[in-house]
Amino acid sequence: MSATPQPTPRKRAVVGVILRQNQFLTIRRSQTVAAPGKICFPGGGIQPGETEAEALVREIREELGISSIAGSRLYENVTGWGTSVAWWLTQIEEDAQVEINLEEVAHWSWMPPQVMLRHPDLLSSNRDFLASWRQARFVIPGITVPDDWDDADD
Numbered sequence: 588m589s590a591t592p593q594p595t596p597r598k599r600a601v602v603g604v605i606l607r608q609n610q611f612l613t614i615r616r617s618q619t620v621a622a623p624g625k626i627c628f629p630g631g632g633i634q635p636g637e638t639e640a641e642a643l644v645r646e647i648r649e650e651l652g653i654s655s656i657a658g659s660r661l662y663e664n665v666t667g668w669g670t671s672v673a674w675w676l677t678q679i680e681e682d683a684q685v686e687i688n689l690e691e692v693a694h695w696s697w698m699p700p701q702v703m704l705r706h707p708d709l710l711s712s713n714r715d716f717l718a719s720w721r722q723a724r725f726v727i728p729g730i731t732v733p734d735d736w737d738d739a740d741d
């Protein structure tokens with residue numbers, strides 16, 4: 588008897604939306620990982636047996652060298668390349684000392700949402716995330732959609 592072929596499970600990832608004074612903590616991906624040089628949030632793939640929150644905290648530790656706490660799950664979508672991504676509002680200490688892992692991250696910075704949305708190197712799925720926020724499909728506690736986003740931005 589031949590087994591019925593099963594669909595390949597989607598790859599799952601989790602990302603951290605970290606806020607400070609109306610800006611998001613963004614990273615530029617290193618040249619040696621997938622999507623090299625793209626701007627996005629910290630995060631990564633969920634390993635077997637991990638919860639989303641566990642994977643989030645592990646990835647932020649690996650990439651930025653800091654502790655974090657998974658706050659609330661904001662949104663979920665599927666990238667153009669078929670990865671299911673969970674977006675979590677995430678807390679870090681006020682005085683956290685970021686030390687990037689250069690194998691994974693080339694640079695990090697605080698970025699206002701308008702700058703992020705217009706950034707030419709923004710990862711496409713993050714553009715979708717910001718556009719969905721702009722369209723009020725979900726809210727991000729602690730920050731409101733900027734007034735000066737015009738329709739041309741999404």
Ligand SMILES: Nc1nc2c([nH]c(=O)n2[C@H]2C[C@H](O)[C@@H](COP(=O)(O)OP(=O)(O)OP(=O)(O)O)O2)c(=O)[nH]1
Nearest residue numbers: 600602621627628629630631632666670672712713
């Ligand atoms: N890190 C991160 N990944 C994101 C974001 N938005 C988004 O769609 N993704 C996708 C890209 C990838 O398909 C997946 C995570 O990939 P990754 O390359 O960062 O993960 P990783 O370090 O664990 O690498 P891998 O072993 O899973 O390949 O999530 C984001 O803002 N940050």
